[in-house]
Amino acid sequence: MPDPLNSLFDDLRRDTLPQVRPPGAEAARRTVHRRATVRAAALAAVVIAVGGTWIVSQRNLDGTITPAASASASTYASDMLWRGRADxxxxxxxxxxxxxxxxxxxxxxxxxxxxxxxxxxxxxxxxxxxxxxxxxxxxxxxxxxxxxxxxxxxxxxxxxxxxxxxxxxxxxxxxxxxxxxxxxxxxxxx
Amino acid sequence: MPADDVSADFDAVYAAQFADLTVQLYAYFGDRQEAQDVVQEAFCRALRRWSKVSRYDDPVAWVRRVAWNLAVSRWRRSRTALSFLRRQRPQEPVVDGPTTVRIELVQALAALPPVQRRAVVLHYLGDMSVAEIAEREGVAVGTVKSWLHRGRTGLAAQLHQPSEEVRRA
Known part of the structure; x- marks a missing residue:
């Protein structure tokens, strides 16, 4: 005996397929490109912030720069921007x-x-x-x-x-x- | 593989598979737009690593697996990326409403437990065998047969079909 559900699902597929409007492969490319851009920008912002924070933290009131103390710049930036330990x-x-x-x-x-x-x-x-x-x-x-x-x-x-x-x-x-x-x-x- | 070939290959897979995958997930979600979003996200993830995925024996299976994993993990409800995808949607043309049969079937599917619904959809719309579904779900073949049997019985009850018409797996 044929499975009656086969025809029902065939109908569902036939009715639905014409209504599917794919955003398109180009839209997928734009999404991937956008995400890559956002990741790169975020990374650049972190790098800039790390550098800037480190420079500011090392600058004395008279404008001179002293060597870093115990905490590393990356740990400091991690605490400030992302919070929590790097590991x-x-x-x-x-x-x-x-x-x-x-x-x-x-x-x-x-x-x-x-x-x-x-x-x-x-x-x-x-x-x-x-x-x-x-x-x-x-x-x-x-x-x-x-x-x-x-x-x-x-x-x-x-x-x-x-x-x-x-x-x-x-x-x-x-x-x-x-x-x-x-x-x-x-x-x-x- | 040259970059152009990779692009063309992706476009071909996208064109051939997007609608079919969307129908499967529509049957699972009961929401066509949500299904489209999930399938589009799956293709975005595939594109990002297409140079690797395209070398698989069956790249489509990879995309299908990712799409279903996204669906099952409810990723779609929590990812803000969806809002971006929604903004990209082409304007929906005015189309005829869904047929009564389609509405009833989608509603009947929605009443099934998720695993039964998924097994039924993969079997009837994904054209996957019991063994393939079992492998995908990481369960025994007998478990999938049980899901399908219960799913068919549940659908028959929802659709007011005599249960004896429901074919056993």
Whole structure:
């Protein structure tokens, strides 16, 4: 017996295809070019800021320049512009061996989706950085647990024990309140 | 590979695959614009590393995987890059509204759990076999068969089709 869904999906495809309006390959090129430009500009701004900050920090009231003290210019700039240690990404990753996701928090929330069959899981979240990091764990689109990690420069990690009743998804939402924090996470079946 | 060839290759893949991928994700999201955004983002990511991706055995599979990963991770809801993509959208022409059958099918799909919905869409619109879906999802073949069976049953119930018409995987 033919599968009746085949014809329904064929109809869906036939009805929808004419309505798809691709932005175009050129638009993709513009997007990639724009992002590369933004990255380069941001890098240039950091370099300029580092240099400027370092020069200002070394200048005495009489205009003379003294040699740098103990803190390096790059560490100082990192503290000022990005906040937190320069190696915070590595610190967070070290707290979560085998992490599937890791990044540095931007100003917006990070929403990570993880597939999961039914069963018990341990979600390990590590962070290193200057701000508290609120973590929301959702199981099959329902809030399961919420906790704020008190991130430090030396890093902290928390384990969340999760039960997934049936095959579905686990979402981990990291609040943008934790901007500049480095994080790493891993979902492990028990 | 010369740069021009790389460009042409990307354009060809884009032209051949964009609409089809969008239909798949539209069936998954129920929102055509959102589906287009995600597919466009997937192609942007492919373009950025096209010199490498184009050498894969199946570059389209890479783009499809990225698009679905973006869809599953809900990246689309949290990335401000979308606002830029939206500004690039061509003006939508006035078109006929969706047919009743299409609305009902998309609504019925939306009522399925995400994994079942994804399996059904990949199978019926992505033309992927059970084994291919299992590999993509990182689960056993039997799990995908179960998802498809439940998905078909769920769709049949939503669409008021007699469940005995639903073919078993």
């Amino acid at each position: 915070k990404t590595e610190i967070a990753a070290a707290l979560v061996p085998g992490a599937s996701h890791s990044d540095v928090m931007a100003e917006h929330d990070q929403d990570v989706g993880l597939e999961a069959d039914g069963g018990n899981y341990r979600l390990r979240v590590g962070c290193a950085g200057p701000a508290p990091l609120p973590v929301t764990v959702m199981v099959n689109e329902t809030v399961d647990q919420q906790q704020t990690l008190q991130c430090t420069d030396d890093g902290v990690a928390r384990d969340f024990e999760i039960t997934v009743p049936s095959a579905g998804s686990v979402r981990v939402i990291l609040s943008g309140i934790g901007q500049f924090d480095a994080y790493a996470l891993r979902l492990e079946k028990l």
